[in-house]
Amino acid sequence: MDSGSDAPPLTPAGRRIVDAAEELFYERGITAVGVDLIAEHSGVTKRTLYNRFGSKDGLVAAYLAERDRRWRSEVRAAVDADGSAEEAVTAPFEALRSWTSRYTRGCAFLNALAELPDPRHPGHRVAAEQKRWLLSLFEELATAAGCCEPPTLATRLFVLHEGAVATGPLAPGTVAAAADLARELVRAAVRG
């Protein structure tokens, strides 16, 4: 459930490996990047890579888990920032704005799900769990803000969020459009 505290502490070499994996897997794709390339970019021996992560699949899962951990901490910071309970519901869209300005290759988790069809793949599990977490977060926030029909509103916000992150690289203004519409929906759900 909690993505962050149960993470095993990384050795210095392990840290560099995950950093290189984040860069390369995200920019070029998971299947297209080999472990040799990651070892080279992190200044590490392939032997060390396998000692730390066991397999490429293990490294993929570690890459996604690390990214999820960082993303959740930004979302939590936005949600916990000063503001009304109503503003908190759309806080993930604020976090999304700075997030998408840094990453121009779309959502690492949707991209990973596109490449890892097998639900048993450890990376698939991490990515799917990230989506489930966001959906339930919207529902919690909608309930806390006293919105009517929290499950319906949460699903709508979830679809908007994922649509924004998926289309961000494809057309200008999609992230802002999703955030605007999300705020309108929450406002109406609080009033109504």
Next chain:
Amino acid sequence: MDSGSDAPPLTPAGRRIVDAAEELFYERGITAVGVDLIAEHSGVTKRTLYNRFGSKDGLVAAYLAERDRRWRSEVRAAVDADGSAEEAVTAPFEALRSWTSRYTRGCAFLNALAELPDPRHPGHRVAAEQKRWLLSLFEELATAAGCCEPPTLATRLFVLHEGAVATGPLAPGTVAAAADLARELVRAAVRG
């Protein structure tokens, strides 16, 4: 621009190759599927595959172009079906419902963009063009229906559509939720 009429007529073997490619690329991922596997599944020699499509990249582009052609014809049929101009704006969401019931691995074009980062890749071009076409279709339909602020509405519908197709495999009810919200938006934009 038009995806369908300029398609070169396929030989019988070429037809079987594209069919096998559609199945395998979509279900398992583009990078993960080799040309040998596609040749085997289509009962064709690798030599024939290369005679027809030149390279794996060419086959990937042909696979996506073929899928785009079929998808657009379904969307056009839904848009041109009997109904008001207002209903036509959300017709793509009707087409999406039957489309997503057949395909449980999300959007083939978003998935392709996840795997093909290079904008010069012919497959990347086809996928990006599919998204641009949908966005401009929404804008045309919104204008024709007399909605206020067609560009804003079109971007919102586009985000909703892509969010639905991306999250369809992840949570139940996202496609219906997007369609419902889309109809509400169009109704408000026509009235207002």
Next chain:
DNA sequence: CGAGAGGTATACAGATCAGTATACCCATGA
């Protein structure tokens, strides 16, 4: 002091990758 953990260096196995070479078969149509 000595064991273990973290890491380097290099070489290798076995499979699979995209793409090519060579030679042949067969139907259609000029």
Next chain:
DNA sequence: TCATGGGTATACTGATCTGTATACCTCTCG
């Protein structure tokens, strides 16, 4: 009749893939 296009069959190249084997180094901590 014969050239051409579509296709088969098989073998191959050279690169790259994940993962392992062997041997050594160095620091820390008990």
